[in-house]
Amino acid sequence: MKNSKKFALLGTNKPLKLDSGKNLKNFKIAYQTYGKLNKKKNNAILICHALSGDQYAAGKNPLTKRPGWWSKAIGPNLPIDTNKFFVICSNVLGGCLGSTGPKEINPNTKKKYNMSFPVITIKDMVNAQKMLIDELGIEKLLSVIGGSAGGFQALQWAANYPEKVVSAIPIATSFRHSAQNIAFHEVGRQAIMSDPDWCNGDYINNKKKPEKGLSVARMLAHITYLSEEAFQRKFGRNLQNKLSLAYGFKTDFQVESYLKHQGQAFVDRFDANSYLYITRAMDYFDLPSQKKGGLENIYKNTPVKFCVISFTSDWVYPTKYSKEIVDSLNNVGANVSFVEIKTDKGHDAFLLDEKEFNETVKGFLKATATKVGF
Amino acid sequence: MNRLDFEIIKNVIKDNSRILDVGCENGDLLKFLNKGKQIDGRGLEISQKNVNICVKHGLSVVQGDADKDLIAYPSKSFDFVILSQTLQATHSPEKVLNQLVRISKRAIISFPNFGSWLVRLKLLTHGVMPQSNSLPHTWYTTPNIHLCTIKDFKKLCEKNSIKIEQSFYLNKNGKQINNYFKKTFSNFFSTSGLFVLKK
Numbered sequence: 001m002k003n004s005k006k007f008a009l010l011g012t013n014k015p016l017k018l019d020s021g022k023n024l025k026n027f028k029i030a031y032q033t034y035g036k037l038n039k040k041k042n043n044a045i046l047i048c049h050a051l052s053g054d055q056y057a058a059g060k061n062p063l064t065k066r067p068g069w070w071s072k073a074i075g076p077n078l079p080i081d082t083n084k085f086f087v088i089c090s091n092v093l094g095g096c097l098g099s100t101g102p103k104e105i106n107p108n109t110k111k112k113y114n115m116s117f118p119v120i121t122i123k124d125m126v127n128a129q130k131m132l133i134d135e136l137g138i139e140k141l142l143s144v145i146g147g148s149a150g151g152f153q154a155l156q157w158a159a160n161y162p163e164k165v166v167s168a169i170p171i172a173t174s175f176r177h178s179a180q181n182i183a184f185h186e187v188g189r190q191a192i193m194s195d196p197d198w199c200n201g202d203y204i205n206n207k208k209k210p211e212k213g214l215s216v217a218r219m220l221a222h223i224t225y226l227s228e229e230a231f232q233r234k235f236g237r238n239l240q241n242k243l244s245l246a247y248g249f250k251t252d253f254q255v256e257s258y259l260k261h262q263g264q265a266f267v268d269r270f271d272a273n274s275y276l277y278i279t280r281a282m283d284y285f286d287l288p289s290q291k292k293g294g295l296e297n298i299y300k301n302t303p304v305k306f307c308v309i310s311f312t313s314d315w316v317y318p319t320k321y322s323k324e325i326v327d328s329l330n331n332v333g334a335n336v337s338f339v340e341i342k343t344d345k346g347h348d349a350f351l352l353d354e355k356e357f358n359e360t361v362k363g364f365l366k367a368t369a370t371k372v373g374f
Numbered sequence: 375m376n377r378l379d380f381e382i383i384k385n386v387i388k389d390n391s392r393i394l395d396v397g398c399e400n401g402d403l404l405k406f407l408n409k410g411k412q413i414d415g416r417g418l419e420i421s422q423k424n425v426n427i428c429v430k431h432g433l434s435v436v437q438g439d440a441d442k443d444l445i446a447y448p449s450k451s452f453d454f455v456i457l458s459q460t461l462q463a464t465h466s467p468e469k470v471l472n473q474l475v476r477i478s479k480r481a482i483i484s485f486p487n488f489g490s491w492l493v494r495l496k497l498l499t500h501g502v503m504p505q506s507n508s509l510p511h512t513w514y515t516t517p518n519i520h521l522c523t524i525k526d527f528k529k530l531c532e533k534n535s536i537k538i539e540q541s542f543y544l545n546k547n548g549k550q551i552n553n554y555f556k557k558t559f560s561n562f563f564s565t566s567g568l569f570v571l572k573k
Contacts, residue, residue, distance in 0.1 A: 307429065326436055330443075333451040335414070337429045338436040340422055359430045367432025 001034050001059035001075060001082065003068070007098050010131045016093075019121040019284075026107045029132045030098025031090035034058050034074060035082035037138070042372050044138045045080060045365075046129065047089040048146030048153035051278050052218075052270060054097040057089040058082070063097070063269055072353045079362040084369065085142065092153075093128040094120045094278055096271035103204060103271045115201035120277060122149070122285045126156040130164070140164055143368060145361070147171035147350035148317070149278070152285045155325070158304045159287065167305040167368045169361060171350045172314050174321035175295060176286040181316065184224055185279040188217030192272045201273055214272040215263030222262045227313035227346035231255060295328035302329075305371070306336040307364040309350070309357065316347040337364060379458060379484045379568050380406050382542050382550065386482055386570055387411065391453035394418060394478070396440050397460035401428035404435075416452075418443060441465045444473035452478040459508075459566070461485045463517040468530060475536050475573035484568035489523025489561040492546060507546060508565045524561040531571065540570035 007030040010016070015023035032055045037044060047057050047070065058074040060067060074080045074087055091099035094117070102117040109116075133141065144157040144165050151173025158168040174181075192198055195213030199206045223231075235255040239245070242252070251257045288294035306329055310322035319340050329336040339360045343349045350357065380403055387393065389412045395404050398417030401424075407413055417435035419425050428435035440457070441464050455478035457470070462485050464470045474481040486508035487493075496504035503513035511518065522530075524543075531538055543551040543564035556563040 305434065327446060330436060330438075331446045331448070333448050335416065335434050336436055337425075337434045339426050339429045340437070341426070356426060356430075360426065363430040363432045370432070 003032055003056050003059045003062055005098065006031055006033070008132050008135045010128065010135065016124065016127055016131065018118055018124045020119050022118040024093075024100070024118065024124075027093070027100035027128070028098065028104070029090050029093065029100070029128055030095075031055050031088060031132060032057065032059075033089075034087040035085050037086040037136075038374065040374070041138055042140065042142060043084060043369070043374060044086045044088060044133075044136075044141050045143045045145060046133065046141050046157070047074065047080070047087060048129070048144065048150035048157075049089060049092065050146070050148035050150045051221075051275075051282065052266065053150065054095065055089045055091040055099075056097075058087070064265075069351060072351075073358065073361065079358045080145070080365065081362075084374075085365070088133070088136070090129055090132055092125045092278065094125070094274060094281065096274035099128075101271070102201070102273035102277055112204060114204070114273060117273070117277060119280055119284075121281050122152045122156050123160065123290075125281065126153050126160060129153070129157075130161060133164070140166060142372060143167045143169060143365060145169040145171070146173070148173055148347065149282050149285075151317075152282065152287075155287055158302065158306070159290070159298045162302045162304050165304055166372055167307065167364070169307045169309065169364065170322075170325070171309045172311055172317055172347055174317040175288060175325050177283050178321075182283045184220065185283055187220055189276050189279060191216040191220070192276060198272065201276075203272070209267070210272045211267045214270065214275060215260075215267050217275060218266040218270075219259040219263045222259060224316050225346055225348040227315065227344055229313060229344035230346050233344065234258075295325065296332050299329055299334055300332045302332070302334050304334070305368060306334060307360070308336065308338045309360060310338075310340045311345070311347070311349040311354075311357075312340060312342050313344050314347040314349065379542075379544065379566070382568055383407070383456060383458070383482055383484075384411065386480075386540065387413065387454050389413070392416075392451070394447070394452045394455045396444070396455060396457045396474070397463075398424075398428065398433075398435060400424050401431055401433045401435065403456065403458060404428070404433050405431065440470050444470065444477060447473075447477040449476050450479055454478055454480050454482055456482045458482075458484050459486065462521050463519065465519070467520045467522070468534070471530065471536065471571075472534055472573075475534075475571055479572070480539070481571040482568065483571060484566060485522070485527065486518070486566045487524045487561065487564050488521040489525060490546075490565045491562050492565060494562075506565065507548075524564065524567045527567065527569070531569075535573065537572045538569050539572050542568040544568070 015025040056068040057070040058068040094101045146154040151170035154170040192213035195210035197208040198210035238254040240257040310319040326338040392414045404415045418438045493504040543560040
């Protein structure tokens with residue numbers, strides 16, 4: 001499965017109206033596709049990536065030279081089987097891998113947006129994806145699948161375009177950002193913005209990069225993506241390349257080395273301003289507030305088939321939030337399945353090769369495909 | 375393995391029905407109904423482990439408890455709701471029964487008959503809590519906390535103005551009883567009963 005640089009130029013005739021009230025014209029959405037669209041065009045699946053993800057869900061990521069972030073789930077004979085399905089994954093609006101975002105050029109000013117990029121929301125991202133799907137000539141998606149912030153998008157898709165999606169699989173996600181979610185994001189943003197190399201967002205023109213800030217933001221976030229048990233199982237109190245404590249402040253413990261590596265690897269592939277914008281979009285996510293009567297009114301009479309999946313050790317978006325989504329869907333008689341998967345791998349479990357998770361996605365998609373008739 | 379009452383349930387259910395199987399376990403009945411019937415089937419199951427098995431098989435199932443979670447469903451949201459061999463294990467059978475007829479156009483309920491001659495005989499001759507195919511547990515491990523007889527059940531329906539539209543009686547081999555005499559005295563001759571209810 002090969003990745004190539006694909007993007008769509010959107011909003012050329014009609015601008016994208018953002019939640020903030022601003023309009024976005026002539027913007028790019030970078031995307032990848034895997035598998036083949038069938039003649040009836042009814043086998044298309046949209047994958048929505050999380051905060052730090054990108055359009056390279058499968059195959060090899062050309063930037064990192066490593067396998068795509070969901071290459072364990074997307075591919076021939078894998079749960080999201082590219083022999084059967086046409087899989088689309090786009091870089092979110094505000095992202096930094098080719099879609100229009102803070103580091104791209106504003107066509108009006110011919111200068112980089114930086115902090116003049118409008119604040120965007122999950123709904124804006126979804127509306128941009130909808131324009132892409134229209135551009136690709138797809139009438140209806142077989143499924144919209146996403147974990148974490150990708151799950152927000154899946155829920156938003158089902159809310160805004162119920163006639164355009166047969167099913168949705170929101171994974172390890174929630175219907176709104178909690179105070180704790182916002183709190184963790186704010187620490188990350190403060191780390192970036194307190195880095196002198198951030199230059200009020202204008203670091204590229206100043207030939208600088210807020211590496212330290214972005215790396216600290218990632219280290220902190222990464223702690224939340226794992227569980228206490230997973231950290232203990234992986235690292236315990238093991239020392240890094242030494243037999244005894246060094247009585248200093250350099251790396252003593254393996255867990256420190258691991259986090260530093262995670263931070264550095266992130267800095268190499270991610271734009272700090274994009275991190276600010278996407279975390280903000282996540283913090284603004286509050287699906288029930290979008291309609292009077294909340295989730296139940298949003299999904300009243302929905303034709304969408306849902307499969308909600310959560311993980312026992314996820315403390316970013318714990319199971320109780322998935323349960324609330326499921327209860328609301330049940331209350332309006334929607335077709336919903338709910339699976340909680342036992343694992344100690346925490347929030348990031350959806351990215352890893354969890355057997356039960358894979359089987360759930362595979363089974364649900366198979367049944368959905370049968371319903372549609374292929 | 376098909377349970378005794380599956381065939382009867384399949385015959386009662388009409389094509390293109392929306393169905394909720396309450397206490398669907400690992401989805402055997404839903405899978406059985408999916409074969410040869412056009413249905414929109416859902417399940418409610420108390421064990422998350424069973425739920426996961428169901429969803430893997432492409433069934434729409436959520437984790438939940440019949441005693442607590444039926445209240446959430448809108449009225450008449452299903453053509454049929456099925457409670458197969460579970461009523462006697464609920465905490466409040468009367469409340470569950472009323473919820474079942476509220477959320478569905480028709481409720482299909484089956485349960486082991488504690489009035490069967492086998493049960494009566496065992497208690498009479500042995501003086502211990504009866505065990506049988508339909509009541510396999512010991513008194514100290516049984517989930518069946520509200521056992522009843524067919525007569526008891528009919529009285530409960532009457533009390534709640536629930537109409538029994540169809541009745542089926544099964545003998546100890548799981549065969550449907552068609553003998554007129556035995557049907558008349560079903561509370562004595564059948565080991566379990568299956569009823570189609572409406573309110």
